[in-house]
Amino acid sequence: MATVLFVYAHPDDESFGIAGTAMKLKDEGHTTGLLTLTRGDVGMWFGKEKGSWTPDELARERSKEWREATKVIGFDHCRLLEWPDGGLRDSPVERVTADVVELIRELRPDAVCTFGPEGAGSEHDDHRAASFFALRGFHRAGLPEEYPDRGPAHQPKRLFFNASPFVADFPVVAMTPTHTIDIKKYEERKKQAFECHKTQFKDRDRFNQMLERRGGKEFFHLAVDRSRAIGRAGDLFQ
Numbered sequence: 001m002a003t004v005l006f007v008y009a010h011p012d013d014e015s016f017g018i019a020g021t022a023m024k025l026k027d028e029g030h031t032t033g034l035l036t037l038t039r040g041d042v043g044m045w046f047g048k049e050k051g052s053w054t055p056d057e058l059a060r061e062r063s064k065e066w067r068e069a070t071k072v073i074g075f076d077h078c079r080l081l082e083w084p085d086g087g088l089r090d091s092p093v094e095r096v097t098a099d100v101v102e103l104i105r106e107l108r109p110d111a112v113c114t115f116g117p118e119g120a121g122s123e124h125d126d127h128r129a130a131s132f133f134a135l136r137g138f139h140r141a142g143l144p145e146e147y148p149d150r151g152p153a154h155q156p157k158r159l160f161f162n163a164s165p166f167v168a169d170f171p172v173v174a175m176t177p178t179h180t181i182d183i184k185k186y187e188e189r190k191k192q193a194f195e196c197h198k199t200q201f202k203d204r205d206r207f208n209q210m211l212e213r214r215g216g217k218e219f220f221h222l223a224v225d226r227s228r229a230i231g232r233a234g235d236l237f238q
């Protein structure tokens, strides 16, 4: 049995992209973990830019929603950090990487999944930053001389980016899928996971449209494979 760690930026990212895959892995007896880097404290609350809440109140509410969603999905391990929402890109690189490394060394996953470097469909700065930190942590977790105070080295074998098949006339830049997971059976529970994020119901239509467009599937792009040496001779078009 394997262990898979998912690394994302905001509470609700887990429900959009990979909830079905995480549910399926769990049902198959694998171990799943989620690392969310921010509490979503500058997001909208029920679609309003500003209201009577403070960023801290929103962070607390979204943390609760995140906990509920992670229970619906059934992650074995969850960690919610407090790096600033909207400011992940400008957060101290070594410290955020160290946090990713720490959880990789604790859970010792076989694979790590995160957003593609383009930041998924929304191309959000925090999504792009989450991808960078996950990739950076993925490689450094295996080097004992890096962050020696964050646990014994562990090198996961594979790193996947969220992916999306090319759709004509649909201007989303995303990775080409190398792996497609059938999550038809989990679609209702995936919806329930999103429904926990009540403050984010402005995105509910988008969530349901994405679910429909993906036709019961979630897509991944194998970006790093350290389980085998590659580098066959050939040209770029073979």
Ligand SMILES: [Zn+2]
Pocket (backbone or CB within 6 Å): 009, 010, 012, 013, 124, 127
């Ligand atoms: Zn997000």
